[in-house]
Amino acid sequence: xxxxxxxxxxxxxxxxxxxxxxCTYSDSASNYFPWYKQELGKRPQLIIDIRSNVGEKKxxxxxxxxxxxxxxxxxxxTETQPEDSAVYFCAASKDTDKLIFGTxxxxxxxx
Amino acid sequence: KAGVTQTPxxxxxxxxxxxxxxxxxxxxxxxxxxxxxxPGQGLQFLFEYFSETQRNKGNFPGRFSGRQFSNSxxxxxxxxxxxxDSALYLCASTPGGQNTGELxxxxxxxxxxx
Numbered sequence: 001x002x003x004x005x006x007x008x009x010x011x012x013x014x015x016x017x018x019x020x021x022x023c024t025y026s027d028s029a030s031n032y033f034p035w036y037k038q039e040l041g042k043r044p045q046l047i048i049d050i051r052s053n054v055g056e057k058k059x060x061x062x063x064x065x066x067x068x069x070x071x072x073x074x075x076x077x078t079e080t081q082p083e084d085s086a087v088y089f090c091a092a093s094k095d096t097d098k099l100i101f102g103t104x105x106x107x108x109x110x111x
Numbered sequence: 112k113a114g115v116t117q118t119p120x121x122x123x124x125x126x127x128x129x130x131x132x133x134x135x136x137x138x139x140x141x142x143x144x145x146x147x148x149x150p151g152q153g154l155q156f157l158f159e160y161f162s163e164t165q166r167n168k169g170n171f172p173g174r175f176s177g178r179q180f181s182n183s184x185x186x187x188x189x190x191x192x193x194x195x196d197s198a199l200y201l202c203a204s205t206p207g208g209q210n211t212g213e214l215x216x217x218x219x220x221x222x223x224x225x
Contacts, residue, residue: 006153034213043201043216044154089154096159097142097205098167099214103153 002027004092006102013080014110021105023090024072030092033066033073034099039086047088048075080109112138115217117202123223129190132220136183136204142166143185144214145177148199157200160185161207189222197224 003026013019025033034049050057050064050073057064061080066073077084087106091099116135124130136143144159144167156169160179177187183204189196199221203214 032212043218044214045216046213049212091154096167097144097203097214098156098159098169099144099146099154100156101146101154103151 002030002092002100004090004100004102006090006105008105009103010106010108012108012110015080015082017080019075019077019080019084019107019109021075021088021090021107022072023074023092023102024070025092025100026071027092027094027100028068028071029094030071030100031095032093033064034091035064035075036089036091036101037086038089038104044089077107080107082109082111085109115202115204115215117200117217117220119220120218121221121223123225124192125225126192126194128192129188130192130222131186131188132200132202132222134185134187134202134204134217136185136202137215139206140204140215141183141207142205143179143183144203144205145185145187146201146203147171148201148219149197154201157187192224194224197222 005024031052036044037047038044063076087104090102142161145157146154159167163179179185199219201219203216
């Protein structure tokens with residue numbers, strides 16, 4: 001069945017460093033790849049997304065890259081700040097609102 | 112504009128009981144989907160409703176069911192509760208159509224099964 005693998009499960013970085021989270025999807029028909037951030041005790045919120053006709057998308061300190069051939073996509077956060085500390089989820093879908101999520105990455109940014 | 116509202120926020124049940132959770136989407140949103148969140152499994156898709164019809168379904172047993180009303184509000188029901196059903200149940204809404212982008216999540220209903 002459809003599957004999304006996400007690595008690493010935990011990531012600790014020093015403030016100002018970069019953080020990279022990687023995901024691999026199984027269904028080659030997937031065409032939409034969002035990333036959600038969930039702070040402790042709060043609801044998941046979309047931070048960036050990319051569609052399969054685009055290879056890279058950037059929004060300030062956050063960027064996402066997509067490699068359709070290898071079926072993987074990555075989240076890049078530059079100049080990390082303590083408020084970036086949260087759990088990040090990648091997801092994939094194909095023309096529906098049914099998202100298949102990865103298992104999450106807990107990012108800790110130390111001052 | 113009010114966000115997605117889920118009730119109840121917390122509930123405790125015992126094995127064998129059943130539970131009904133409610134979700135009110137953002138005004139004007141016609142699609143509602145449900146996800147189960149557990150520490151080990153992340154977010155797992157349960158089902159999605161659009162215009163009172165189930166449009167997609169995840170790989171959960173038949174004990175999990177849902178419905179959507181004409182005002183787009185949705186409910187999910189879990190019968191014959193098991194300990195493993197303890198989780199945060201998240202509801203999300205979108206305007207509708209297919210693959211419209213951002214899911215707007217509610218704060219969830221935290222179910223504990225004893």
